[in-house]
Amino acid sequence: xxxxxxxxxxxxxxxxxxxxxxxxxxxxxxxxxxxxxxxxxxxxxxxxxxxxxxxxxxxxxxxxxxxxxxxxxxxxxxxxxxxxxxxxxxxxxxxxxxxxxxxxxxxxxxxxxxxxxxxxxxxxxxxxxxxxxxxxxxxxxxxxxxxxxxxxxxxxxxxxxxxxxxxxxxxxxxxxxxxxxxxxxxxxxxxxxxxxxxxxxxxxxxxxxxxxxxxxxxxxxxxxxxxxxxxxxxxxxxxxxxxxxxxxxxxxxxxxxxxxxxxxxxxxxxxxxxxxxxxxxxxxxxxxxxxxxxxxxxxxxxxxxxxxxxxxxxxxxxxxxxxxxxxxxxxxxxxxxxxxxxxxxxxxxxxxxxxxxxxxxxxxxxxxxxxxxxxxxxxxxxxxxxxxxxxxxxxxxxxxxxxxxxxxxxxxxxxxxxxxxxxxxxxxxxxxxxxxxxxxxxxxxxxxxxxxxxxxxxxxxxxxxxxxxxxxxxxxxxxxxxxxxxxxxxxxxxxxxxxxxxxxxxxxxxxxxxxxxxxxxxxxxxxxxxxxxxxxxxxxxxxxxxxxxxxxxxxxxxxxxxxxxxxxxxxxxxxxxxxxxxxxxxxxxxxxxxxxxxxxxxxxxx
Numbered sequence: 001x002x003x004x005x006x007x008x009x010x011x012x013x014x015x016x017x018x019x020x021x022x023x024x025x026x027x028x029x030x031x032x033x034x035x036x037x038x039x040x041x042x043x044x045x046x047x048x049x050x051x052x053x054x055x056x057x058x059x060x061x062x063x064x065x066x067x068x069x070x071x072x073x074x075x076x077x078x079x080x081x082x083x084x085x086x087x088x089x090x091x092x093x094x095x096x097x098x099x100x101x102x103x104x105x106x107x108x109x110x111x112x113x114x115x116x117x118x119x120x121x122x123x124x125x126x127x128x129x130x131x132x133x134x135x136x137x138x139x140x141x142x143x144x145x146x147x148x149x150x151x152x153x154x155x156x157x158x159x160x161x162x163x164x165x166x167x168x169x170x171x172x173x174x175x176x177x178x179x180x181x182x183x184x185x186x187x188x189x190x191x192x193x194x195x196x197x198x199x200x201x202x203x204x205x206x207x208x209x210x211x212x213x214x215x216x217x218x219x220x221x222x223x224x225x226x227x228x229x230x231x232x233x234x235x236x237x238x239x240x241x242x243x244x245x246x247x248x249x250x251x252x253x254x255x256x257x258x259x260x261x262x263x264x265x266x267x268x269x270x271x272x273x274x275x276x277x278x279x280x281x282x283x284x285x286x287x288x289x290x291x292x293x294x295x296x297x298x299x300x301x302x303x304x305x306x307x308x309x310x311x312x313x314x315x316x317x318x319x320x321x322x323x324x325x326x327x328x329x330x331x332x333x334x335x336x337x338x339x340x341x342x343x344x345x346x347x348x349x350x351x352x353x354x355x356x357x358x359x360x361x362x363x364x365x366x367x368x369x370x371x372x373x374x375x376x377x378x379x380x381x382x383x384x385x386x387x388x389x390x391x392x393x394x395x396x397x398x399x400x401x402x403x404x405x406x407x408x409x410x411x412x413x414x415x416x417x418x419x420x421x422x423x424x425x426x427x428x429x430x431x432x433x434x435x436x437x438x439x440x441x442x443x444x445x446x447x448x449x450x451x452x453x454x455x456x457x458x459x460x461x462x463x464x465x466x467x468x469x470x471x472x473x474x475x476x477x478x479x480x481x482x483x484x485x486x487x488x489x490x491x492x493x494x495x496x497x498x499x500x501x502x503x504x505x506x507x508x509x510x511x512x513x514x515x516x517x518x519x520x521x522x523x524x525x526x527x528x529x530x531x532x533x534x535x536x537x538x539x540x541x542x543x544x545x546x547x548x549x550x551x552x553x554x555x556x557x558x559x560x561x562x563x564x565x566x567x568x569x570x571x572x573x574x575x576x577x578x579x580x581x582x583x584x585x586x587x588x589x590x591x592x593x594x595x596x597x598x599x600x601x602x603x604x605x606x
Contacts (some may be wrong), residue, residue: 060498099272201247225396229247393423
C-alpha cells in the first residue's frame, strides 16, 4: 500500500487529507461534547462521592496536592486492608511509605486543571474530552507511517467514534490517557527510525518517559524497544547504540522530576508505583478473580506475609496457592484471553460502559469492541505481508497483552490494546474496499468470512461471565445514593426501579434487588418528608405507603418503624402512627430516639 503515498503526498492530496482530518476531529469533538452534556446532570461524574473507588482515590490525591503536599504520596487504607494488616505493615509491603500508589502523572494533571478552573470538576472532564478529541491525529500519524494515508484516515475516523474512548475520557480515571500517549511514543519511535536524527530519538525517549509516568506497564515495553533498535540497525550495531543513547537520555530527562522527587523524600530512586503485589494476587491467586473485580482473595494476607510484598516472592507465593495444580493456573489465564476477545465490556469496580450507555444516548451510536476486534484480526493477518515495517507494533502489542495478563481483565484496562486494534481494523477496511473496487470478489468474500467468523467466536464462545455480571447492579445503587443526597428523590427511585427491571432479565441481580429494598424505603421516606414540608400531603402519603412496602422485608430493624411512625404522625393518622412507633419501641426500648418516640406516643394518646 505504500505506493498510494505518491498520490496523497501531492499538494492537492495533502490539502484533502487535512480537510478530512479536520472533519474527523470535529465530529469526534461534537460526540464528546454531547456526551459531556448528557452526563453532566446525572450521577456518573459524582459516583466517587458515595463509593470507595479509584475515582475517589485520584480525586483525593489531587486535592492533597492542592493543599501543598506536592511531593507526598497518597495512599488509601480501605476496609479490606484494615482487616489484613496495620497501615505500617502495608508500608513495608509496598517497599516504603514514600512510594507513589500509582504512576503519578494523572493526579498532577487533575490538580493542574483544578487550579486553572478554580476547582471545577466539570472542567476537568471537559479538558479530558477535548484532549481525547485529538487522539485521531496520533493514530493517523502512526498509521500513515506504518501503512499509508488512507489507512491513517480510516484509523482516525474509527478512533474519533470509538465509544469506550469517549466514555472513559469523561471519567476521572487515568485509563483514557495511555491509549493516547503510548501510540504517540510509537509514532515518535517510527519517525526517529525513518529520519535517524539524534533529536528525534531524544523526543522518542521523552515520549516513552511521559507514557511511563502515566502507566507503569510501559516498563514491559522498554526492553523490547532495545531489541527493536538492534533489529532495525543490524548489523550496524554502533548506530543502534547511538540511537539507544539518545533514547535513554530523552527518557531520563522526562523522568527527572520523578527521580528528583524520590531523592528528596527518601523513596527508592526508580520507584514508580506500589500496586504490583496486590494487583497480581487479586488476578492470579487460586481464589482470585481473573476477569472483572468482585472480591479480594482470602489468600492475599497469607501471600503478603510470606512474600513481604517483594516481586519474585509474591509471584512464587501466589503460584503456591494452586498446590501443584498448574492446570488451574493455565485455565485462569485462558479465561483472561477469552475476556480479551469478548465482544462485551467487562465492568470494573468504579464505572461501567454498559451503565454509561443508559445515561448517555450518544454512546449508542458509537463503535464498540465487538466490531473493531473482528476487523482488527483480519487486518493483523493482512499486515504480515509487510511485517518488517510493523514489527515495533507487534512488539508493543505483545507487551500490552502481557501487562494485561498480569492483572484482571476489565473494560478500562483493555483500552490499551484498542489503539493497535484500530490500526489493523483500518487496514482491513481499506483492503476490503480495494478488493471490491478491483472486482476480486473471491478474496473479498474470504476476508468478510474471516471477519464474521471472528465476530461469531467473540459473541458466542468468548464471553467468560454470565450475562448478568456484565450488568452490575451496584451502579444503580450508587447512582440512587447520589440522587438521594441531592434531594432528587424521583431520580433515585427511578434508578432502583431500573435495577428491579434488570433483575427480571438477569436473575444474577435478584439478590442485589432484595438488598436494595432498605435503600428504597429510606429514599421514599425522605421524599415523603420533603413533600410534607411542601404541603403535598396526598403525594407524601403515596410515598409513605410505598416506603412501607419496601420496608416489609426488614421487620427486624428498628429505623424503618421509626420512619413510618413519624411520617404517619405528620399525616395525622394516629392509629398507624401508634402501631409503627410501638414496633420501634419493642426493638429499640432505650436510647435518644426511644425517648422521642415515647413523647410522640403521649401526644397521640391526648
